[in-house]
Amino acid sequence: MSNQRENVVLKASELSKSFSVLGTSDLKVLDEVNLTLKQSSSLSIRGDSGCGKTTLLNLLARLEPADGGTIFWGDREIAAASQTHAMEASWRAKHIGVVYQSYYLIPELTVMENVLMSVRLSGLPITEYEGRAKELLEQMGVVNKSMQIPAKLSGGERQRVAIVRALVNRPQVILADEPTGNLDERTGAEVMDLLLSSCTKEKTSLILVTHNPTFARATNETSTLTDGKLIYE
Amino acid sequence: MKLTWPLFLAWKQLFPSQRKVSFFSLLAIVGVALGVNVMIVVVAFMQGFQQKFRSDIIDSQGHARAVPLQRKIAWRKDSQKIASLPEVAMVSTYVQGHLLVQNRDYHAVPFSMGINPSQPKGVLPINEFLKKGFVPVHGYDSKDITPVPTINSLEDDVVFITQQVANRLGVRAATVLILDDQNVTETDGKVQVVRLDPYVESEEWMIEFLAEDRYKIKNILGSIELNCSLDEPAADLGWGYPQFRVVPGDKPFSKGDRYRFQTFRSSILEIYSPTMIEQAKSDEMAPPREVRVGGIFEVPWQGFHTDALIGTHRFMEDMRGEENVCDGFFIKFQTNYLHDENKLGELCARLEGELEGNWRIIPWFVENAWFFDLLKFEEYLMVLIMIPIGLVAAFAIAIALMTTVLRKIREIGLLVAMGGTRFAVGMIFCMQGFIIGTLGALIGCGLALLFIRYRDSLMSFIVTKIAGEEGQAGVTQFYDFYSLEVPYPWESEQSMITFLTFIVFAVLVSTIAGLLPAWRAARMNPAEALRSE
DSSP states (O other): OHHHHTTEEEEEEEEEEEEEETTTEEEEEEEEEEEEEETTOEEEEEOOTTSSHHHHHHHHTTSSOOSEEEEEETTEEEETTSOOOHHHHHHHHHHEEEEETTOOOOTTSOHHHHHHHHHHHHTOOHHHHHHHHHHHHHHHTOGGGTTSOGGGSOHHHHHHHHHHHHHTTOOSEEEEESTTTTSOHHHHHHHHHHHHHHHHHHTOEEEEEOSOHHHHHTSSEEEEEETTEEEEO | OOOHHHHHHHHHHHSOTTSSOOHHHHHHHHHHHHHHHHHHHHHHHHHHHHHHHHHHHHHHHOSEEEEESSSSOOHHHHHHHHHTSTTEEEEEEEEEEEOEEEETTEEEOOEEEEEOTTOTTOSSOHHHHHHHHOOOOOOSSEEEOOOOOOGGGOOTTEEEEEHHHHHHHTOOOOEEEEESOOBOOSOOOEEEEEEOOTTOOSEEEEEEEEETTEEEEEETTSSOEEEEETTSOOOOOOTTSOEEEEEOOSSOOOTTOEEEEEEEOOOEEEEEOHHHHHHHHTTOOOOOEEEEEEEEEOOSOTTSOSSEEEEEHHHHHHHHTOSSOOOEEEEEEOGGGSSOHHHHHHHHHHHHHHTTTSEEEEEHHHHTHHHHHHHHHHHHHHHHHHHHHHHHHHHHHHHHHHHHHHHTHHHHHHHHHTTOOHHHHHHHHHHHHHHHHHHHHHHHHHHHHHHHHTHHHHHHHHHHHHHHHHHHHHHHHHSOGGGOOOOOTTTOHHHHHHHHHHHHHHHHHHHHHHHHHHHHHHTSOHHHHHHOO
């Protein structure tokens, strides 16, 4: 109830994760990481390659279990070390949006069908969200491509579609893992602007993993993951 | 569990947007469709053969045969009693045995049966048998116009024999040819021979028109000359002579129009019975019985004796040297007993009771059980041979879907990250198998229906291509495709069961083929899947 009062949408407490290297020693990538994300806020995470940024996002989304710690999805407390549960999928579908560096659009579907996949997965009525999807695609400047398949889109256009897909069913949090990593600087900047402005407009919180210090600075809070510790700047 | 989105994705992976169909889907569906089509067609044809044999057997020997269990029995009374029952359509008594038949130096020992010719519509459709066994003579300068013999020709000194017996003995029934060298003007009228009894002698006949409506019939020896008119009924010279009929056409006959005919008498057979042989042992040599060949017949049921002779009841009694004898009777029931074997079995048992246990009544399916067991065995064997076709298609589907799983690892990770459960993600691949199986089965059924609809044309095409025009006759004589009744599923319960069985088989096997890829996808760690290159 306390999280609700403070409008905390996602919180991690003492989150730890190690990977076994060559089956012998453990490589600790996250060491008692603490993180709090309030509604409509944004947090950027920077760090060297392989420092555990993507792992942190995966743990927050409960795609894999942590070694220890606690995760709060809103007021829902989850032991991070517990095995992921099928019931969590439903919550994830409705409350978390994901954006990845490689877009991961489904090649057999049109842009509109890709966008509406989030709605389908959430079990929400498609017809009610078609208008919103169109509106978001228009905001992203790709509405004229809605009946195209991803193969006919440029990298920037694909990432805009991926952002719309993440936003369409009004999630509380968007986890963006290097969304501009595959884009040139100008397109990357455009996409970042759109992502940040959309999150602000939609009152969606954002965790942004990036290497780009300019994009990182654009968020409300900035942090760096170093030696398994999340250090706020 | 909401499974609408896995179904949607499964469909889209098989039939992607902006493309009609993926190559894999096309191959998989066509494979299943062909498998289902082949299985249905083979089983439907096997059932068609069974149905044909069933009707052939019933046509050849009725629904049941009554066999006496005692030597002395009141068979006339019993057969009348049976015939009077409402369930019974007709009863035909018979006497049977083996006779030695001789024509010059050729011999045959056919299975011989004596029937009552006064029952033209008896259980055995003799006229149909005669029609089937009738083979016209192909003359160089003449045409065979012999009327097909009927049971009316059957007398005590006339027999019908099967083609095999006729060929072995080198005999034939009476024949009449119309000779080509006739003098006919432009008339389209016809002269026919409407009766040619077994006592007709070999002779040449002529019909000559004296005027448009008058003609004379004469034999070449000049012993008979008969003036006739078209206004009068056809002239009948009586038993032992051909009966001609003149049919006027639109264009009238002209004076001088002449038609020539050549008749050939029927062969005469010498017949010995086992009784005669017994008599010979005690030096009482009896002369053989001379009979004429009244017709040559063929029984559609191959299980019937190929060497057979049919004479009158009295003829067989004479040959056996016994009187008032009956070896049994054939029974045909009303049509509502045609298809229900259980009902027929119960009826036969009831009739046995009504005849006070003096007769055993054997239904056709018991008497020929060996044959139907053999056909069933063949059908099961065919299905067993064909099941691997379905399994091979299933393996192909499983391999293709497994490849898809490996190709779509990151998509699988994404779907879980977006809120899909692992089970639902696995279901995408299982449903692909289901869709392939369902569509393949439906198309296969459609193909099977087309095959059944156009079976004659298709079989003719295939047989002609394999065996050629000449070979086709031989093939179709052995496998009588053209008279097969292969029912559509809406016409027969058995056909419906066949279709449904193979639909369910195809859908099940294809769905099971999707289970392994589904399981592989479901146990994938989404985080690792997203990291994979």
